[in-house]
Amino acid sequence: MTRPIRALIDTYALEKNLSLLRAKSGNRFLWGVVKANAYGHGLIGLLPTFDNWVDGLALLDPKEGVDIRKAGWAKAVLLIEGIFAASDIEMADEYGFETVIHNERQIEWLEKAELKNTLRVHLKCNTGMNRLGFRPEAIPQVLFRLNNIPKVEVVDLLAHFANAEVTYEQDKPVTVQNQLAALIQLRGLLPMCLSNTGGILWHEAGDEAVRAGIAMYGVSPDGNVSSQSLGIDPVMTLESEIIAFQDLQPGEACGYGSKFIAHRPTKLAVVACGYADGYPRKDNPHREVVVEGKRVPVIGNVSMDMLTIDVTDLPNVRLGSKVEIWGKNLPVNEVAKGFGTIGYELLCDVNQRVPRVLIK
Numbered sequence: 001m002t003r004p005i006r007a008l009i010d011t012y013a014l015e016k017n018l019s020l021l022r023a024k025s026g027n028r029f030l031w032g033v034v035k036a037n038a039y040g041h042g043l044i045g046l047l048p049t050f051d052n053w054v055d056g057l058a059l060l061d062p063k064e065g066v067d068i069r070k071a072g073w074a075k076a077v078l079l080i081e082g083i084f085a086a087s088d089i090e091m092a093d094e095y096g097f098e099t100v101i102h103n104e105r106q107i108e109w110l111e112k113a114e115l116k117n118t119l120r121v122h123l124k125c126n127t128g129m130n131r132l133g134f135r136p137e138a139i140p141q142v143l144f145r146l147n148n149i150p151k152v153e154v155v156d157l158l159a160h161f162a163n164a165e166v167t168y169e170q171d172k173p174v175t176v177q178n179q180l181a182a183l184i185q186l187r188g189l190l191p192m193c194l195s196n197t198g199g200i201l202w203h204e205a206g207d208e209a210v211r212a213g214i215a216m217y218g219v220s221p222d223g224n225v226s227s228q229s230l231g232i233d234p235v236m237t238l239e240s241e242i243i244a245f246q247d248l249q250p251g252e253a254c255g256y257g258s259k260f261i262a263h264r265p266t267k268l269a270v271v272a273c274g275y276a277d278g279y280p281r282k283d284n285p286h287r288e289v290v291v292e293g294k295r296v297p298v299i300g301n302v303s304m305d306m307l308t309i310d311v312t313d314l315p316n317v318r319l320g321s322k323v324e325i326w327g328k329n330l331p332v333n334e335v336a337k338g339f340g341t342i343g344y345e346l347l348c349d350v351n352q353r354v355p356r357v358l359i360k
């Protein structure tokens with residue numbers, strides 16, 4: 001018998017979300033962003049579904065690109081942070097990856113490279129995010145330099161929004177509006193690839209290509225907006241089972257640090273899910289899971305492989321009862337909020353030891 005925790009991955013939900021994003025993207029080029037193993041969902045198994053809807057896949061590590069080529073992915077592949085070493089260029093050349101160029105060093109590597117095939121590059125512009133890219137005023141010169149490298153073809157200008165989420169305060173120093181304004185002088189120079197999920201859903205960026213991430217997986221980019229209201233369905237349900245019970249008398253405690261102390265006769269259940277699976281150990285008074293359609297509190301300290309829940313009010317639970325950690329009935333964004341983080345982080349943190357089970 002294998003340990004009962006698993007991440008159910010609903011490919012029907014993925015299809016639905018992709019069809020919605022496809023429609024919202026119109027005839028713009030649609031990149032599906034699949035960094036971090038498809039936001040923790042398991043990239044390889046989802047390739048056939050992505051193939052039905054996206055024009056290309058954007059990822060971080062050139063090795064992931066090789067993996068998907070070997071698995072049969074024939075459409076475009078974009079290295080979303082570009083090459084990390086000169087040697088990555090050979091890999092890009094061989095496997096036909098497109099790459100972002102965001103700094104001088106990458107250009108120097110390209111100038112020295114001997115490309116066999118045309119390399120499609122996306123020039124990254126820093127419009128206020130201040131992580132990667134050249135400032136708008138530097139772009140014409142950088143473009144000139146890139147255009148002088150044999151076999152290098154600059155495809156578009158790529159920029160990234162810092163605050164595309166709809167409920168983010170508009171008094172932030174960086175807004176979609178001022179990030180777009182920073183690009184005005186560059187319109188017409190190159191096509192643009194600007195929007196992430198928030199941009200696609202909530203802004204008119206006037207771009208020719210877009211990069212959809214989190215909404216493909218059925219999770220809202222904005223923790224204050226439900227996925228339901230966006231018409232998307234969660235793809236991942238992290239599920240486990242009850243593997244033990246304990247009956248506690250008032251005054252008895254449970255777990256490391258005796259964090260939980262019973263104030264009434266308490267029926268406690270042990271669930272096969274711990275911080276080594278990706279459930280945060282961080283203190284949080286709002287932790288809940290769903291058992292038999294009902295929310296019950298997580299109590300005590302989460303341990304490496306187990307957590308404990310209070311099922312005193314659920315008389316019918318038994319060994320093997322299913323426990324939803326997050327997913328269809330408990331949005332991952334809601335769980336994340338209790339821990340002071342975002343759904344993205346919890347999804348990416350699901351450990352490799354948790355099997356991804358495709359529903360198709």
Ligand SMILES: *Cc1c(COP(=O)(O)O)cnc(C)c1O
Nearest residue numbers: 033160196197211212213214221
């Ligand atoms: C991760 C990422 C995206 C996707 O962002 P979502 O908010 O998940 O849609 C788009 N563009 C870049 C450059 C990224 O790194």
